[in-house]
Amino acid sequence: MGSVSLQIGDGTARFRRATLCSSALHLLMLSSVITTNLFAFYAFTSSPSSSSAAAHARNISLISENVALIVREIEASERRLHQIERELAGYDTFDPAKSSLPPDLKLFLARHPLPLGRDARSGITEMVSSVAHSCARSPAADLLARYMSYEPAAPCPLDDPFLPQKLVAKACEPLPRRRCLSHSTATAAAPRLPFPQSLWSPGTKNPGAGIYGLDKQLWIKPRRKSDILIDDVLALGRGGIRIGFDIGGGAGNFAARMAERNVTVVTSTLEVGGKPMNEFIAARGLFPLLLSPSQRFPFIDSVFDLVHTMNALDEGGAPALGQASRTEALEFLMFDIDRVLRPGGFFWLDNYLCAGDERKRMVTRLIERLAYKKLKWAVEEKAEASGTEKAQQLYLSALLQKPARG
Structure with a gap:
C-alpha cells in the first residue's frame, strides 16, 4: 500500500x-x-x-x-x-452500464458468452472486447463517445473524418468496430494508375512536402555523410531482403524505392496534419498501415528481413508511456522491433535526429545490449539556432544486423 x-x-x-x-x-x-x-x-x-x-x-x-x-x-x-x-x-473506468455511453459502444463492450461454452484449456466462459483502457481517460473517452455515436446501418457521421486518427494518437488502440457505412473520399474513389507508373505519379494530390511528399533523391544520392543508400544495403543483404517494415514512413517513399527493387515493404503512418497519408500510399500501389508506434506491431515473430525507421524512436513512447525520451519507452519499442525482425535481418536507423549527445548514448547502449552487429555507423553533428543559443543536434544513421540467438 x-x-x-x-x-x-x-x-x-x-x-x-x-x-x-x-x-x-x-x-x-x-x-x-x-x-x-x-x-x-x-x-x-x-x-x-x-x-x-x-x-x-x-x-x-x-x-x-x-x-x-x-x-x-x-x-x-x-x-x-x-x-x-x-x-x-487508469483501469476499470470503462463501465458499460453508464447511461452516457452510446448504445453501440455499450453493445461492443458487453461481454458475450463463448458459442461452444467454457474453454477447457483457459477456463474462459465469456468473450471480452479488446479496447485499450486509455480509451476511458479524458479526452479520449469523449472522442470515443463521438466515434461510436451513429445510427446502425446508416452512413457514418462526417463531423470529423480524422476522429479515428485522433484516438489512435491518444493510445486509444485498438478501436471498436462500427456498424455504419464509411464514406468514400475522392482520393480513394479515383481510378488507379498501372504499376509501376503509380509509384511516382499516383494521380492524387501531393499530401505534403519533403519527406512527406514525393522525393526521388532519398536513398539514391547522398546528401550528408550520415546517409545510407538503398543499393548498398541490398548488396549487404545478398538477395535475402524480400519483405520489410517501414515505421512512420510518411508518404511511402522508402516502400516505393524498395518496390522498384522487388522488395515488399509495409508502411505504418499516421495522418500527418490531417493529410490523407494512408490513401496516398495506397494510390501508389503500396501497403499502408494506420498504426501508432506506441502499440505492439501486429505481426508474428521473426517475419521481416528489414525494419527501417527515421523518427519513430521518439514517437514510440508517447502517449502510452509518457515522455518519448524515457529509457523504458525506447526499450519497449526496440524490443518489439527485435521481435518482428528475423535472425540475420537488418535494422536500418536512418538519419535519426538525436536531441544531444546523451540521447545518442542512450540509443547506443540499447543497441549494444541487443548485441546487434554494426555494419554501418555514421554520426553527423549539426548546430541549429535556438533563440539566442545554439542547440546541438546529432544525426545518427546505422545499419545493424540481428544476431542468431540460441
Whole structure:
C-alpha cells in the first residue's frame, strides 16, 4: 500500500489520496487489534462467579461480534483502497452500464458468452472486447463517445473524418468496430494508375512536402555523410531482403524505392496534419498501415528481413508511456522491433535526429545490449539556432544486423 506516482512532463505527480487511504487503513487495523486485545484481556482475566457466568458468556459473544465487525470493515477498506489505486492507474473506468455511453459502444463492450461454452484449456466462459483502457481517460473517452455515436446501418457521421486518427494518437488502440457505412473520399474513389507508373505519379494530390511528399533523391544520392543508400544495403543483404517494415514512413517513399527493387515493404503512418497519408500510399500501389508506434506491431515473430525507421524512436513512447525520451519507452519499442525482425535481418536507423549527445548514448547502449552487429555507423553533428543559443543536434544513421540467438 502506498502512493501512486505517474510520470508527467519532467516531474512526478503524486496522488495523496491513495497514501491517506492506506494510512487510515493501517490505523484502523492497529486500533482494531488493540481494542480486541483489551476486550479479550478483560474477558479472560475477570473472576467469574456463579452470578456472572451469563455476563461472562455475553462478553465472549460481544468480543466475537466485535472481531467479525472489524474484519468486515478492514476487508471493505482494502477493497475500496484497491479500487482507488486501479482508478488512478487508469483501469476499470470503462463501465458499460453508464447511461452516457452510446448504445453501440455499450453493445461492443458487453461481454458475450463463448458459442461452444467454457474453454477447457483457459477456463474462459465469456468473450471480452479488446479496447485499450486509455480509451476511458479524458479526452479520449469523449472522442470515443463521438466515434461510436451513429445510427446502425446508416452512413457514418462526417463531423470529423480524422476522429479515428485522433484516438489512435491518444493510445486509444485498438478501436471498436462500427456498424455504419464509411464514406468514400475522392482520393480513394479515383481510378488507379498501372504499376509501376503509380509509384511516382499516383494521380492524387501531393499530401505534403519533403519527406512527406514525393522525393526521388532519398536513398539514391547522398546528401550528408550520415546517409545510407538503398543499393548498398541490398548488396549487404545478398538477395535475402524480400519483405520489410517501414515505421512512420510518411508518404511511402522508402516502400516505393524498395518496390522498384522487388522488395515488399509495409508502411505504418499516421495522418500527418490531417493529410490523407494512408490513401496516398495506397494510390501508389503500396501497403499502408494506420498504426501508432506506441502499440505492439501486429505481426508474428521473426517475419521481416528489414525494419527501417527515421523518427519513430521518439514517437514510440508517447502517449502510452509518457515522455518519448524515457529509457523504458525506447526499450519497449526496440524490443518489439527485435521481435518482428528475423535472425540475420537488418535494422536500418536512418538519419535519426538525436536531441544531444546523451540521447545518442542512450540509443547506443540499447543497441549494444541487443548485441546487434554494426555494419554501418555514421554520426553527423549539426548546430541549429535556438533563440539566442545554439542547440546541438546529432544525426545518427546505422545499419545493424540481428544476431542468431540460441
